[in-house]
Amino acid sequence: MALYHLIYQSQATVPFxxxxxxxxxxxxxxxxxxxHMSGLLLHxxxxxxxxxxxxxxxxxRSLYYQHILPDPRHQHCEVLGEGPCLQRSFADWNMGFRVALATDLHILLQEAARTEYAADGSRPAVSPALLRQLLNFVGRNTGAARYYSEE
Incomplete structure (x- = not known):
């Protein structure tokens, strides 16, 4: 029972x-x-x-590849990194949520772009620097509306 994480980006096909x-x-x-999953969603x-x-x-992997990827509500899905992890970064959230500006997302995606694919063509692991950026972003943006919280 190894702990695993996957990070991806997508574009909605319908307004949310x-x-x-x-x-x-x-x-x-x-x-x-x-x-028994946790995570973070930025929109x-x-x-x-x-x-x-x-x-x-x-x-x-089942959630992403069998449910999220074929979901017609979004397109241009791109896995930015996936692989084993030692601990959860968002253990207290079944699904944390924050609204992000396009500039915030751009900064996060620049960090993700620094991670290269392995020589065998396998997907890169989730960058520790990207995880730090996400945690910092969440720490700076705690004013989400109540219906977005998990309380």
Whole structure:
């Protein structure tokens, strides 16, 4: 039972207004709670997403490759990194959420771009520097509306 994480970005194909985001978060948190998963979802006003998933490898990979990737509500899914991890970065959240500006996402994606694919072509691991950036971003942006919280 190895701990695993995966981070990806995508673009919504339909607008995600407040009720749609609240419904998505409710559904995600229930699923993640049942499967002992945690993570963070960032959403920008132009409907881009960046999400980090943490849990058992089979659960994380199944969620992304069998449920998220084929979901018609978004496109241009790109895995930025995945692999084993020693501990959860967002252990207290079934699915944490923050609104991010496009500039915030750009900074985070610049950090992700620094991670190169392995010589065998396998996906890169999630960069420790990117995890630090995410944790710093969350620490700076704690004013999300109540319906976004997990309370």
């Amino acid at each position: 207004d407040t009720p749609a985001l609240a419904a998505l978060l409710h559904q995600s948190r229930l699923f993640n709670h049942r499967h 920008t006003p132009d409907d881009r997403f960046l999400q980090l998933l943490e849990g058992e490898e089979a659960d994380v």
